[in-house]
Amino acid sequence: MSAPRKITVLGAGSWGTTFAKVLADAAQANADDGGPARVVVWARRPAVAAEIEERHRNADYLDGIELPENVHATSDAREALSEADIVVLAVPAQTLRAQLRQVAEFLPRSAVVVSLMKGLERESDARMSEVICSELELDPSRVAVVSGPNLAMEIAREEPTASVVACEDEEVAAWIAAAASAPYFRPYTNSDVVGVEMGGIVKNVIALAVGMCDGMGMGDNTKASVITRGLAETTRLASALGGRIETMAGLAGLGDLVATCSSPLSRNRTAGRLLGEDLTPDEVVSSMTQTAEGMKSAHAVLHLARRNGVEMPITEAVVAVLDGRLSTTNMARQLLGRDLKSEQDHRNESDDE
Numbered sequence: 001m002s003a004p005r006k007i008t009v010l011g012a013g014s015w016g017t018t019f020a021k022v023l024a025d026a027a028q029a030n031a032d033d034g035g036p037a038r039v040v041v042w043a044r045r046p047a048v049a050a051e052i053e054e055r056h057r058n059a060d061y062l063d064g065i066e067l068p069e070n071v072h073a074t075s076d077a078r079e080a081l082s083e084a085d086i087v088v089l090a091v092p093a094q095t096l097r098a099q100l101r102q103v104a105e106f107l108p109r110s111a112v113v114v115s116l117m118k119g120l121e122r123e124s125d126a127r128m129s130e131v132i133c134s135e136l137e138l139d140p141s142r143v144a145v146v147s148g149p150n151l152a153m154e155i156a157r158e159e160p161t162a163s164v165v166a167c168e169d170e171e172v173a174a175w176i177a178a179a180a181s182a183p184y185f186r187p188y189t190n191s192d193v194v195g196v197e198m199g200g201i202v203k204n205v206i207a208l209a210v211g212m213c214d215g216m217g218m219g220d221n222t223k224a225s226v227i228t229r230g231l232a233e234t235t236r237l238a239s240a241l242g243g244r245i246e247t248m249a250g251l252a253g254l255g256d257l258v259a260t261c262s263s264p265l266s267r268n269r270t271a272g273r274l275l276g277e278d279l280t281p282d283e284v285v286s287s288m289t290q291t292a293e294g295m296k297s298a299h300a301v302l303h304l305a306r307r308n309g310v311e312m313p314i315t316e317a318v319v320a321v322l323d324g325r326l327s328t329t330n331m332a333r334q335l336l337g338r339d340l341k342s343e344q345d346h347r348n349e350s351d352d353e
Helices: 014-029 046-055 077-081 093-106 128-136 152-156 170-179 193-215 220-240 251-262 267-276 281-287 293-307 313-322 328-336
Strands: 006-010 038-042 071-074 086-089 112-115 143-147 161-166 185-190
Touching: 006 014, 006 077, 014 038, 014 071, 014 086, 014 152, 014 170, 014 185, 038 046, 038 077, 046 071, 077 093, 093 128, 093 293, 112 128, 112 170, 128 143, 128 193, 143 170, 143 193, 143 251, 161 170, 161 193, 161 251, 170 185, 185 193, 193 220, 193 251, 193 267, 193 293, 193 313, 193 328, 220 251, 220 293, 220 313, 220 328, 251 267, 267 281, 267 293, 281 293, 293 313, 313 328
Parallel strands: 006 038, 006 086, 038 071, 086 112, 112 143, 161 185
Antiparallel strands: 143 161
């Protein structure tokens, strides 16, 4: 597969803009005689598109970061998608299906689509790659996902980071990884799309729980316990859906979980901390400028777990808090008051006698 000449990123938030920078820096570092690939960002707001195009900045989401000269922007979806070899999707998970319906007619039929989103669609419980394949009528071999410990601002500052590109077609995964291989960004490849996506989805819910513990003033022992048991929950669900256990021990599982639960840059940890400080879910949403996907996806994760007979006590507790059925203080008591069992017992309680 030849190097892409045009890459389009739909979504000008912090991660979409950061990944556009990664792609542009990679294109410059690996440019052939034809020059670096052109990276075009589609922004919903014309003012954001104008700032990126004219000043090579996106102050609302990446304050202080200068974007490469080969990053361009437009608020015209047809213009953005025209002749794109790779289309990267970086929009809120719950808006994806509606946005795809608006732009599907402009999408080049030969393009490979890449998802940066870490959420489950409510109502359908569909992963983002499943929504993409369904709405665009694409074979899974033309849809890839990127996940891992990817805090946008750290990457925008060019702090060394590793990530994972997953696709059923390993050649396509390698092609996308090559296009995103910047001096400070190292993508590994994986064919386990289910495992990579589920790691990125469930860690947002676990980060809410860790943030709640933080907001209540609990210490590192408590948070480490939630992270560790949260990884066990994630692994159980991913495995039940066909994901590989070893994926959960890698960048898209443990790596992403630790980064999201530990960093003050994490939107989901921040949202959880505010909940732990006794803000209501509505107050948390109104106080944040960006989406905390865990608050949107938690119900879908729990519904998917129940459909597959998978026990997820931390997720259940988070959903109860979001629904107002459980206080954050009682959440901790509920988790610690569960029946004693072996740490190595990976069976669901529903399977116990």
